[in-house]
Amino acid sequence: MGDKRVGWIAGEDLAAVAATVLADGPAAHAGQNFFLSTEVLNGVEAAAILSEALGRQIAPVVMTPSDLMVAFASGAAKSPAGMEENYAKSQLEWAHQSFDGRMDYSIVATSTVQDLLGRPALTLREWAPRHREALLAAASK
Numbered sequence: 001m002g003d004k005r006v007g008w009i010a011g012e013d014l015a016a017v018a019a020t021v022l023a024d025g026p027a028a029h030a031g032q033n034f035f036l037s038t039e040v041l042n043g044v045e046a047a048a049i050l051s052e053a054l055g056r057q058i059a060p061v062v063m064t065p066s067d068l069m070v071a072f073a074s075g076a077a078k079s080p081a082g083m084e085e086n087y088a089k090s091q092l093e094w095a096h097q098s099f100d101g102r103m104d105y106s107i108v109a110t111s112t113v114q115d116l117l118g119r120p121a122l123t124l125r126e127w128a129p130r131h132r133e134a135l136l137a138a139a140s141k
């Protein structure tokens with residue numbers, strides 16, 4: 001999305017928050033709206049963090065949503081294997097709205113993970129070394 005910054009959260013933190021909310025039930029969380037971004041990064045920043053963690057250069061692919069649409073239409077880009085088509089389309093719509101500023105209200109880092117779990121959230125810099133082998137395997141495909 002160009003150099004647009006977006007919120008990031010580790011999958012482990014997302015799953016832990018979901019489990020906590022489900023376990024606590026509606027008495028504790030009904031009607032609440034949680035923003036879960038633990039840090040805000042653009043693609044260049046994320047690539048630099050991943051490059052450091054993996055010990056190899058990760059070049060960011062910086063594209064606008066329109067560029068992505070053209071790449072998908074031409075077959076140059078494809079959705080990840082197993083990603084449901086409507087979900088993939090919703091991700092492109094999110095990219096459009098993030099790029100054009102309609103999602104700017106959500107570009108914040110919050111303490112929600114800390115507040116709900118009682119522990120600090122993982123940053124991308126902490127997450128990447130924990131998943132180094134899987135990331136390297138994915139990069140080699």
